[in-house]
Amino acid sequence: TTFLRGDNSFQEVSSDFVFVSTTTISSAVAQVDIDFDYSTYKEIFLFVEGLQATADGNVYARFKISGSINTSSAYASNTIKKYYSGLDSSTYGGQNQSYMYVTNDLGGDTYESWSAQMRILLGSGLGMPFIDLTTSYKSAGGNYDQNMGSLTYQNFSQVQGIRLYHSAGNLDTGKIHMYGVK
Secondary structure, three states, X not given: OEXXXXXXOEEEOOOOEEEEEEEEEOOOEOEEEEEOOOOOOXXXXXXXXXXXXXXXXXXXXXEEXXXXXXXXXXXXXXXXXXXXXXXXXXXXXXXXXXXXXXXXXXXXXXXXXXEEEEEEEOOOOOOOOEEEEEEXXXXXXXXXXXXXXXXXXXXXXXXXXXXXXXXXXXXXXXXXXXXXXX
């Protein structure tokens, strides 16, 4: 595939950015597990659309490492929250946690949904894998909020998947589109 550049010349488009799959949540589940093809892709992009929960609470995540979801205290969550009346620069989760603190105060009512763009560096054993995160959602208080920042696995490992889950209830609707970067 080619496209026209600003200087009116043509350039080949890389096929290294590939649509992989869509996961649809259509009934209440405790968590969503997504496996990555880590032998093909160096990075994964997740585009989460309209994730809803059955109760007010937080969205958390854990990585799949060495074949299973890792629950050890090896995560650091460094995010900030922007909302209608200001900026909350509190660090949600901190370091040495048993999960990644993705989003604070997601509402459980209809239309209180969560959307996110998550770029995940899978790691190769030479450094820490992490997520670059931007979210937008309607909070339990009925306000439109954003979280942004990074979520890190504190060891030099390779990520094989991710689990998204809710702190106080189930996830009951939404779509997660996955793209891979070779």
